Amino acid sequence: MKSNKVVSLLKDLGLLLYAMFALFPLVWLVIISFKHDREMFNTTFIFSPTLDNYRVLFSSGEFIGYFVDNLIVSVGAIILSIVVGVPAAYALARFDFKGKESIAFTFLSFRFAPEILVVLPIFLIYQKIGLYDTYFGLIWIFQVVSLPLMIWILRGYFEDISVEMEHAARLDGYSWWQVFIKMIIPLIKPGLVASSLLSFIFVWNNFTFSLLLAGQKVTTTTVAMLKYVSSDTVHYGQMAAAVLISSLPIIILALAIQKHLVRGLSMGAVKG
């Protein structure tokens, strides 16, 4: 009985150490977001906290604009991915056609090349056809990031649903479209939620594309961080505050639907 207690104590200690290690950067970020620039380098934990950084962030109104921009392109990309990805995944799961596996693989291969490799030609093309620095241009390129994920997760879900169930619903008197809306969509919902959320996180945090394919008229928060690096000094406090605020939506989302996320992803993974 005694040894059990020691073991569990050691376990807790280990976990505590790991938690400190993992959370330290975050804690540090929170701390510096409440520091004045002048206290930045000569204090560690003891300083006079201030909300100045946040005040600067919101008073100019600029940052809110970046935030909204980021929201528009991210949500836009996810909606586009859902509209394209759900039917595509269904087709890949249900229908037997020539080159099915090759197409599925092609979608996945979008994720193979490093972004930096493809961004230059895309930059040139975008300038030519006038998509550079537009909402649609960013949505279009972000959709390439989210679509493969969506298709591969949802395909597993569709394959899990028995074809007989669809047939049964047809014979019950529903048309194909009604079957899809009433029977199939509710069944893939966990997968849809999980893959949308994951895609949203990837897109929201994207830096390369946002930096090189936009930046003036349309600016995402990740790119906006650079604006706090001026020629003579770096406003670490403001930058930290901006980072915190822009990670808030993701943290809130992830916590709110953490359960669905894990279940949604693992269910797809078992099948795939």
Place this chain on the structure above:
Amino acid sequence: MAELILKDVCKIYYKNKKPVEAVKSLNLKCRDGEFVALLGPSGCGKSTTLRMIAGLEDITSGDIYIGDRRINDLHPKDRNIGLAFENYALYPPLTVYDNIGFNLRAKKIPEKQIKEEIHKIAELLDITDLLDMKPAALSGGQKQRVNIARALIRRPEVLLLDEPLSHLDGKVRQKMRTEIKHLHTEINCTTIIVTHDQLEAMALADRIAVINQGVLQQFGTPLEVFNNPVNEFVAGFIGEPPMNIFNVVAIMENGILHFKTENSLIKFVVPEKYIRFVKEGEKYRFGIRPTDITVCREDDSYTVKTKVSVFENLGEECRIHIRLDNDNILSVVSSEIFHFKYGDEIKLKFNPERIHIFDCKTGQRIEKALQMT
């Protein structure tokens, strides 16, 4: 000299930190050369028992002996046991020949002797033609033969078969069953088979150990468990179609004890041998096998007049079903072929010698339940 003895064998494992008794104090004594079936529904502990004998699972308490050798702490390979796995577990890259010879080679036996042994066993199992093939090219029945050959090659003292027929279908299954039964008479090796299929157990085994929820219910020859089940579980588990079991009340009529169902659809005299056990006004579970009811024309104290609900002609036999109430149907199987239809009035004679009465609460056979108290 290869008796297999299990003495007070228990198996407790922990699930979510709660102890689960998978096998409760199991005592079994299998004679040399005997074919014993461990029979029970899934999760009853029969596979765990087999795995403990094979050494794949630790024994929580108790002892297992082969002959007078205690094998509890022996490594599986030193127990001199052959195990044929349920899913065949053949090595896919090796030919049938190499699959069978695998463990002889591991023992560093000269190649010439291995060859002889393999050919001998291949002939016994009729797989000589398959020796050069890879497992993937074999049918289910062939795989099972190879699997058994591999278990037999090391001349085990005890052969263990884990659900050998469960992955085969219909006709192949029945043929393989006949083959295994015949094989056992040829090799005459103490054999334990684990199965959930009572037909399989009946057909193959010399004696059947019926297990439920980790407890041995009955250990006897197929005909013993079929004709004299010790409790309602064994009665219902053995036999297909299953035994008709329903509630009856004992009543006194004209000074004679009668059994009757609640709705009086069935009523007849309590058979001689039960009279001293049955009390007036008590409820009992009444069991009779569908084959022990016959269609007859004359009346006597064991006949019941009733109406056919469903009639089935199945070629070899016909089955007559009578609806007793919402939940219970009385089935009658006759090898004489009749032609009845719904609503026909018939007379059924219950064979009084073959009626089973179980205690309502414990499910024990009435004779036994009374002895206990």
Place this chain on the structure above:
Amino acid sequence: MANVRVEGIKKSFKKETVLSDISFEVKDKEFFVIFGPAGAGKTTLLNIIAGIYVPDEGHVYLNNKCIDHVEPEDRNVAMVFEDYALYPHLTVFDNIASPLRSPRYKQPEEVVKREVTRVAEILKIDWLLDRNPSELSNGQRQRVGLGRALIRSPEVFLMDEPITHLDAKLRHQMRAELKDMQRNLDTTTIYVTHDYLEALSLADRIAVINKGKIEQIGTPEEIYYKPANEFVASAFGEPEINIFNAEVVKENTELKLSIFGRKKIKIPKNIQKLVAEKEISIVRVGIRPKDIKYGFIQKNENCIIGKVYSFEPLGAKAILTVQVHNQLVQLLVPSDSEIQLNQEIFIEIDMEKTIFFDSVGNNLLASYSNVERKGVAWQN
């Protein structure tokens, strides 16, 4: 009120022919069983009738109207699926109610409620209505699947191996329940199975199909007693019918058979006549396990000597396998028979009950043509 007719149905998947030229007619209110081994094309055929698959060639008629181009939801057929195909996200109640809530067969909600309760009571699942399919046993799921089909009155019921996944005892019970229900339903039903017991028990008529072709269509009695060929004969009955070669020998004016080297076994007159007419030298003799007798002494010249190969009691009955001339012959005997393994035994084949096939396996003639030979004890 519906009859179904299929004509010249052909279907292949990826160059693999699944069905070739299937035609039959199901009469109004008939219980029609499509029987065949796994992979025979039974389910495909049922799906074509339901409108889920489109045949490559051929037509489906419902009430003599061609329904080739009618969508499945408009055919007014109800189907029970092999793997139940329940809607996992809906409760049992909603599953059963689904047809009555669909745009095609819509009913007011109070009717839905009444009907679901009624059907659930018949199927004894009224206490499960609030559960999800994942919380049910296979037997219960199957009842829900059945309930979903029974809730409306379709023209035709299609059932695809509805009780295959149940264990033997539950199957025995469900078969009786189905048969009982069938009497009350009185609707044309097409039922697919690979279990010969289900086919014999339930069917008004059976279509035996194998490798996409129809082998025989007939009543259960015809199929069992007058099988068209060896395939049909061995598909019905367990243990399966014993079939072996026999040579035709002439003794004086009479034709006799030589089986297992034992000469001069008498055969019925009509067979003799047929054999003589067709000048056949080898016949295949089929005899069901329950029609062979055994004994330990040679009673007459028809007895054939053999050795007990195995003896498998199965409750009241037992399968006795006898080795005769390197062939195994199976008998159905009472399980309390005193039989020792490897002992000598004599078997006697009742030539009146054998089925004679020609060398390619087709039934030589409709044996068992007269009623007495069906072995009927008496008829009410």
